[in-house]
Amino acid sequence: METTHVILDPAYHIGAVDPRIFGGFLEHMGRAVYEGVFDPGSAHADENGFRKDVLGALRQLNMTAMRYPGGNFASGYHWMDGIGPKRQRPTVRELAWQSIEPNQFGTDEFMKMASMMDWTPMVTVNLGTGTPEEARNWVEYCNCPVGSRYADLRAENGSKAPYQVKLWGLGNEMDSPWQLGHVPAEQYAILAQQAAKLMKDTDPNIETVACGTCAISLPTYMEWDRTVLEYIGSFADYVSLHRYVGNPKGNTVDYLAVTNSIDQQIEEMDAVCRFVQARSKSKKRHYLCFDEWNVWYRTRSAEHTRGSGKFAPPLIEERYNLEDALVVAGFLNSFIRHADIVKIANIAQIVNVIAPILTRGDDMLLQTIFYPFAMYSSRRDGIALLPSVSGPAYDSPSYGRVSVIDTSAILGDGVLHAFLVNRNIKETAEIEIDHGRGKLVSVISAEAVSGPAPDACNTYENPNVICSQPLQAVKISEGKASIQLPPLSIVAITFRTA
Numbered sequence: 001m002e003t004t005h006v007i008l009d010p011a012y013h014i015g016a017v018d019p020r021i022f023g024g025f026l027e028h029m030g031r032a033v034y035e036g037v038f039d040p041g042s043a044h045a046d047e048n049g050f051r052k053d054v055l056g057a058l059r060q061l062n063m064t065a066m067r068y069p070g071g072n073f074a075s076g077y078h079w080m081d082g083i084g085p086k087r088q089r090p091t092v093r094e095l096a097w098q099s100i101e102p103n104q105f106g107t108d109e110f111m112k113m114a115s116m117m118d119w120t121p122m123v124t125v126n127l128g129t130g131t132p133e134e135a136r137n138w139v140e141y142c143n144c145p146v147g148s149r150y151a152d153l154r155a156e157n158g159s160k161a162p163y164q165v166k167l168w169g170l171g172n173e174m175d176s177p178w179q180l181g182h183v184p185a186e187q188y189a190i191l192a193q194q195a196a197k198l199m200k201d202t203d204p205n206i207e208t209v210a211c212g213t214c215a216i217s218l219p220t221y222m223e224w225d226r227t228v229l230e231y232i233g234s235f236a237d238y239v240s241l242h243r244y245v246g247n248p249k250g251n252t253v254d255y256l257a258v259t260n261s262i263d264q265q266i267e268e269m270d271a272v273c274r275f276v277q278a279r280s281k282s283k284k285r286h287y288l289c290f291d292e293w294n295v296w297y298r299t300r301s302a303e304h305t306r307g308s309g310k311f312a313p314p315l316i317e318e319r320y321n322l323e324d325a326l327v328v329a330g331f332l333n334s335f336i337r338h339a340d341i342v343k344i345a346n347i348a349q350i351v352n353v354i355a356p357i358l359t360r361g362d363d364m365l366l367q368t369i370f371y372p373f374a375m376y377s378s379r380r381d382g383i384a385l386l387p388s389v390s391g392p393a394y395d396s397p398s399y400g401r402v403s404v405i406d407t408s409a410i411l412g413d414g415v416l417h418a419f420l421v422n423r424n425i426k427e428t429a430e431i432e433i434d435h436g437r438g439k440l441v442s443v444i445s446a447e448a449v450s451g452p453a454p455d456a457c458n459t460y461e462n463p464n465v466i467c468s469q470p471l472q473a474v475k476i477s478e479g480k481a482s483i484q485l486p487p488l489s490i491v492a493i494t495f496r497t498a
């Protein structure tokens, strides 16, 4: 294959990478909380009932913002059901996923876990069946000093010190017909504005995320976002977007080009934000919070999405393969390339439910998508650079022309992190990285994920088919690097620079 030339000039800045783009999402759904992070009966449980093996694996993912408690679950959740003495917490029928929720894990357990894991908590309030006042009370419970009703309740429940939750979601996917309490854009905008005002009056330091369009296929795409942002103005700081992708036709080459469409979605949403800012002659620019993203297509049917009135039923437990790992890397490349626009992103989700980690009894399995996330998030500090890529490309039937090599880069302090994905199924790719007016001095670390076939995956019996391995095929000469990328691979390299 013809060599791909990548220029990563240190002067071509896109913007500082917000660490919160390496966020996760924990929903009360399926086996994400119960049997996932929280399993008091497990041999791996600590004194809180938290699974040490799962938290240990999550630590390797170096996640930042952690979104909780949903998702669709949030739209029927009453947070006071999940606090106080455990024996007194109600067991309720959960409607979003048709399951049973015993409320043995709630706000205080989540905050304890977030603090142990060094996560930035990101709480989604209920604007489906809840009220602005209930949302505001939750802010008081989490953030206010003792001396008023809900803050005192928190202290009674064990934490005198406020949790200082900075990020609050104003509902979840309220534009979707499947959402509990779904309403038209105008009605949601009024509700979200009322809630945000009360919440910000309770704690002026919080930041809020308005629900944007959750699926580009919905007929209200863009119109919903414009309506909401125009009305809510500075009561929201970010607008959310969601994206789940897949390969239902089994066409790997086409599937791997989906990053074009992720770039496009980000740019279209940003265009709405700028339009609203310009039209309202406001100083306020809304940034993007990509608070659900991943591969999800195999487990969409009712059998995988309806809990049939059970506790912790196995819901949407996708089994990921090599091509999915490349797509996850593609999402991350896209977020880095849009570092000036995307400030928060949360992979959906973290354990068992469309997740990089699976549990089965006391066993745990790291799925293919675990590895790109870990490779990128351990190299996240710095400024995103604008890559110039010239090399082979192809035409994808669904997503148009795309370069065989997908790239992003982060300039750190005396280091350059380069991320490369080879979409070619059969051939090794030759890459030359030119650091423009800078120089590459040496390789600090280099790792790659590749495998025998697009559908190769890890199993409990054979757990290391797809994992990251040190990459030797990187050479430096005269300040430039040449790299050989195996077919269907993800590579992350940290260079020392001068």
Ligand code: AHR
Pocket (backbone or CB within 6 Å): 027, 070, 071, 072, 073, 172, 173, 292, 348, 349
């Ligand atoms: O992540 C699974 C579900 O996908 C979330 O609950 C919902 O917000 C989205 O539709």
